[in-house]
Amino acid sequence: MEHRTSLSPVRPTVPNAGDGPAHGAFLADAADPHVPLRERLLGNGIPPADVTGRPRPDLASGPSDTLHEEVSEQLWSRGLAAIQLDEPLPNDRFTALGAFLGTAMPERDPAVAPYVEEEVILNLRSEHARTDDVALQPFAGNYLSLHTESSGAPVERQPRYIVLMCLAPGDASQGARTVLVPMREVARRLAPETLAVLSRTRYRDRPGVPTIARQVGDRWVFSLRDFLADELQWSYEGPEEDATAVGDALRELLAAMYAPEHAQGLQWRRGLLVVIDNTYFFHGRTSGSATPEARLRHLKRLRVV
Template sequence: MSKGSYEEKAAPGYARSRHELLDAGRVLPPPFDGVAKTSAPRAADVFALVEPMLREHGAGVVLLDEPFADEEFVAFGARLGTATEETDPAVQPFVTGGVILNLLGKNRRTDDVSLQPFAENSLSLHTEGSGRVAVDQPRYIVLMCCHPGPRPTAAQTALVPMEEIFGRLSAGDREVLSRTRYAHLPPGETILREHDGRPVFSFRDFLGGRLDWVNDGGDPPEAVDVALENLHAAMYAPGARGVHWQRGLLVVIDNRRHFHGRTAGTAPAGEPRHLKRLRIR
């Protein structure tokens, strides 16, 4: 066993790529097969459209005539699994019915990580719930747009398939990451694992923060740091897709198949962007 900490260097090679993706105002290409339009008013009908997209791409994108009412939105989530309660005290003013998080882009930049989803900040690429054991991480993230805000190409939701990132890493880096975990997690909860024959990453780009890690294979700290740096570089290599939000757009992301993040937004003087989110286990 070896232990250590990973901290971003003053000028890591991937910093420019991250800036270009998240903070340079780029308009990203749309995800996969584009948007399936539907006037279906019921959760079951929309799920029938989304399910084959999830199987093929690990994400589904559907444009509803009108956003679901909260009851129907929760009913749609129930088709995927069990909605996770929003328990963070900092976000309770934005929670409806215990499980719907209202993502309102109305605030200027903030250093408070809990409030960054409601601010102009970009959000670094991550697996949702990477600091938890795998069984407690969401399987799906469901996002629905009630209002896109004044600039639909700002605050795009960025998607990067895990299989693409896996393919950019060397065999040696993959092996090291499959033996490395966050220090507070128990053995077996590694940054890279396999599920149903696919590579799954459980990881967040901490930006300037420190990541304390444990390697259960005894790899030297230098090898772990190199593998983590190469993972960041692979995450921010060209190829990300971006969701351009419009009213009624509903997106489902498989948390075991995609990293996701968000490009920088602009807090408007008028009506802000409003997405509703469910996290499904």
């Protein structure tokens, strides 16, 4: 995928006293540290450590309560559940898992309507070649940059869980892999001053959106997607003189997100069921190969609030 870059990041503009928060925009530069890290991680240059599902073939046809208990146990211990079933769940049991976790979000975007079942199940099929059309990228061979789901929405409209189930892995050796990066490891790589700046910075003109970093109990939670070649417009709610540090803080955060040491990759197999806590992990996807077999990749997704 081709990425546009700027010669230099857009500098913040700081309003006069009383006019509201400082604001500005960030645009990635080719010289930014995270850019080559991203290309290596998501472009299949550095295979991330494997995440394997706990083998539980009995749960596909056994009592739903037993499956739900297994998912709860894994989510509670690490913010991630990965279970290898012998066969994918039928739609009624898949949506029942969503109902157990919370409320499944309807998929109302007209661009994805052909891929939606029962209003809440999105069929992720790799049917398209690489494309610059953002709406089609989840169904194409592009990599998907690291992000948290619905990062530009208020917390109550962000899904807490992303539920994924593999019906067909496509090209087992070269197919796209889902990449997970623990937020706790990202936070550990950031200077305290950087976290302080990010905890006062949020997307601009998005009412109710949380700050890019926020503390929940004793851990840091992030709401951000890597905007790639697009501009990230931000506002800063802190001392005006500190607003000039926002660009550097975002660079530090992106570099920490793409550091390869803590990235984990899901090698999809038929029947693999994964539940990701959106407050524990960034997630993305590597590039898929262009082979006809790779285009057979098929996952089902629920987003649960």
